[in-house]
Amino acid sequence: MNKLKNNFNAIRIIIVGSGIIGKSNAFELSNYGFDIKIIDQDEKQNSSNAALGILMGKIYQKRKGRSWMLRQKSSELWPKWINILQRYNPKLIFEKPLFKLTSDLEKFKKLTTFVNNYPNDELEIVEANSYILSDINKTFKGNKFQGIISHQDGRIDPRILLETLNKTLKTKNIKTINDQVIEIQKKLQKWNVKLKSGEVLTSEIVILCNSIDSLKLINAEIQKIKLKPVLGQAVEICHEDKNINFLSLPKLLNINDKNLITINKEKIIIGSTDEYNFKPDEFYLNGLFEFLEQKPNWLDKKNISRKWFGIRSRPEGEPSPLLKSLDQGLILCSGFYKNGILLAPACSDWVSKEIKKHI
Ligand SMILES: Cc1cc2nc3c(=O)[nH]c(=O)nc-3n(C[C@H](O)[C@H](O)[C@H](O)COP(=O)(O)OP(=O)(O)OC[C@H]3O[C@@H](n4cnc5c(N)ncnc54)[C@H](O)[C@@H]3O)c2cc1C
Structure with a gap:
């Protein structure tokens, strides 16, 4: 895969799950020219649509550890993200205080x-x-x-955010396929992603952003992952x-x-x-x-x-969220039981850096 390093558009990325985490990862990765597809069977019913969108970065009192570092990173990235996303939808604002x-x-x-x-x-x-x-x-x-x-803390309306990310991803030619991933299998250094419709897609990278259902696509016992x-x-x-x-x-x-x-x-x-x-x-x-x-x-x-x-x-047994490389080309970005909206930019930044280690 080393030959592909300077040719990112030859690298196919499949993102499973089109909640705020899946869409944010696609948005961040769209900067690098990868060939990205998102797959989701029911994105209107997810927890991102139910969220209130309150962002508590600075108000968080524990000022050390990974959680604080992710909050700090997101607090730094959100104003930059909003700046870019407002070009696609001026209605997207960060309400404060x-x-x-x-x-x-x-x-x-x-x-x-x-x-x-x-x-x-x-x-x-x-x-x-x-x-x-x-x-x-x-x-x-x-x-x-x-x-x-x-x-410095406040709110981003999650529905407006999801709508804005949809518009943005569309202009960047990132397609969302309305289907369910039922199996992922590694074959010859690539991933075969099997959909419920019977179609099989192939990619170099798979990012699991499908919350609790990510357990169904991995060997959770061997990976020691509990959600x-x-x-x-x-x-x-x-x-x-x-x-x-x-x-x-x-x-x-x-x-x-x-x-x-x-x-x-x-x-x-x-x-x-x-x-x-x-x-x-x-x-x-x-x-x-x-x-x-x-x-x-x-x-x-x-x-x-x-x-x-x-x-x-x-x-269970480890802090939220789960940011892990599970195999060559397989990344888990899940376990956002809280603060998914707040932490989306920092976690997408982590994933994009991690992907560069895989290729
Ligand atoms: C009432 C409520 C209030 C909240 N308030 C806040 C708040 O104020 N601030 C904040 O930051 N967070 C808040 N949250 C938390 C926030 O909603 C979550 O952290 C965040 O939405 C998680 O996003 P996600 O993309 O990981 O998951 P989801 O939005 O649940 O998306 C996962 C997606 O994966 C898809 N999927 C699953 N399996 C498959 C498969 N096999 N194939 C294809 N697709 C699949 C699902 O259809 C779904 O669309 C709140 C949550 C709730 C419920």
Whole structure:
């Protein structure tokens, strides 16, 4: 394969899975002239479509280890990616800032120490008596919050992102084949990728970005890879109370570890749960309504106007995500039970560097 090193367009790459991770890998690799195809049988029903898109880079308090390094890399890459992707869809934006609030005094003290330790990270302390909280206190009557504002964290709308990546990949002639990969087999230094339709595609590189189902395409026992399904639920609340206007709130809030996104005067999204299951459980859904000391009237299950869930995969016995070379030309990029949107650029960067070691 060495002869091909300077001739990347002779190298065929098949990406299995067209969620945010599969599409991001295709976007990153499109810079190098590879011949790329994505395969997915049902990309509208994946966890990427269910995600809220909150990006918590700087607000992450553990400032060492692989997880922090991936966050740092993604925080550096996201503005560059947005710059390029906006040429294909100006609607794609990185909304900021993110408010992280708590009613727990001990947690607030920890947040304060954290902010003071990182004075250059555009983190701002919000004390209980701050004017910034007056509208929040009105909407969440009876609760006493304090917290921080992270001016560099925020949200990318996942659906707009997926749509933008689709447009971008189309202009770069990267095709998505609507089919399911049922088997991958190595033959003479190449990979035969068998589809449910019966077609067999051949490639030099296969990247598995198909979350929990990547286990079905590899010998997980020999590779010692374990993934568990983690279901996440989210709800949209719609109220009819004339005295409540969600637009008076910051757009992006994290209160007592629950994410909230204001949509308009009457609507707000709350998510998400962590359930080790394939089916949504009412017990966990209740958790989206029970995270405050005093529950405002509008925070009631009868006000649910929409609810949805997605299934992600969580590695067992090792940290998320799984970034591994499993064989010559076979790469695993999976196990994003959280933060798939946040970490997509950093992980795609890792994969593209790893591929260059394979060819
Ligand atoms: C309710 C909820 C809220 C979330 N909020 C956030 C958030 O705020 N911020 C954040 O960063 N992350 C969030 N996440 C997590 C985020 O959604 C995931 O980390 C991310 O979407 C994982 O992307 P993925 O591409 O790995 O998986 P997926 O989006 O699940 O994509 C995998 C794809 O592989 C395809 N596939 C599977 N098997 C095959 C096969 N054999 N052949 C072909 N195709 C196959 C599937 O059809 C699917 O389209 C949230 C998740 C949920 C559920």
